[in-house]
Amino acid sequence: MHRLIIDTDPGVDDAHAILMALAHPDASVEAITVVGGNVGLEHTGPNALKILDVAGADVPVYRGAASSLVLPGENAASVHGADGLGDAGLPASQRTFEAEHAANALVRLANAEPGELSLIAIGPLTNLALAVRLDPDLPSKFKKLVVMGGAIHSRGNTSTASAEFNIFADPEAAHVVFSTWPRLTLVSWETTLAHGFSLDVVQRFFDLGTPKAEFFRKTNEKLIAYVTEVLGRGMLFAPDGLAMAVALEPAIVRHAELKPVSIELHGRHTRGQTVVDWLSRGGAPANVEIVLEVDTQRFIELMELGLR
Ligand code: BDR
Ligand code: CA
Secondary structure, eight states: OEEEEEEEOOOHHHHHHHHHHHHOTTEEEEEEEEOOOSSOHHHHHHHHHHHHHHHTOOOOEEEOOSSOSSSOOOOOHHHHOTTSSTTOOOOOOOOOOOSSOHHHHHHHHHHHSTTTOEEEEOSOSHHHHHHHHHOTTHHHHSSEEEEEOOOTTSOOSSSSTTOOHHHHTOHHHHHHHHHHOSOEEEEOHHHHHTTOEEHHHHHHHHTTOSHHHHHHHHHHHHHHHHHHHHHSSOEEOOHHHHHHHHHHOGGGEEEEEEEOEEEOOSOTTTTTOEEEOTTOOSOOOOOEEEEEEEOHHHHHHHHHHTTO
16 A cells, blocks of 8 residues: 655646546555645645545645745746646635645654655655755655656756756755655656657547546646647646656556756756766766656556546
8 A cells, every 4th residue: 555645736737646646546645735836835725625626535735835945936827727727717625724834744744654655746846845854864754755857858848948847946945855865766757758648548538427537628628738739739748647657556667767866956058957867977876766668558547547
């Protein structure tokens, strides 16, 4: 059984990832910690509650950082909608947040049961950075950390061409996490691009005919139109769903490489870049298991599982 804490900035693809985890028979989602990212915390927080409404699941939700540690980042409202869930007009939830800050909750939960909980981070890493500064031994108290983030070959998706959104949104936080966690698993933007869905597959998701599939259709409509305009062809990418699939079923990974990875903080053109020492020449310890390929068929099945 995977006992998970999900740190997230919902986010259209975050929503699907959370639904996948909640539906998985071998997973128990024990807490959701929310961070500002795709849009502000005033949206990402309530979005987490709305997703629990869709799933019909009761999970404590903790709000965390509303802004990045040092410099303001950019948001992704052009991709996820001004409300972060595709401007689909979803009703507000009646659920409430826990009073505790997300960073404090991460520290408390990990210390209550060291080595039992796995952490999956699918937003900017601000909450994790704050938590590890509160408790420097935190990395050893989580069983595993899976991060969706990074552009391992510098093919990014932000205004800094070589940086991926979750890292670029708070590079200092990413630096804190990558330099304190002795080992983490990374699902990058390029690996996401290599596992995109054609519109035929997306139509199969829509056609499942469940309330969750309807939620998926409504929240993804604008995102698919955006991707189609940018790429010139219809595709759907699910970065956070892919990271969740890796967290839930590590055996889905077909090819991964363990390499030293650091975060560029200063480059004029490269701030937020995940710098991979592919030849391990620099002498830094190999801290990141970089996922390069997964079993596509199983990934599709897990995406469907979240929508049934
Ligand atoms: C990541 O950035 C966000 O827009 C997505 O939710 C995902 O976590 C992809 O670069
Ligand atoms: Ca996200």
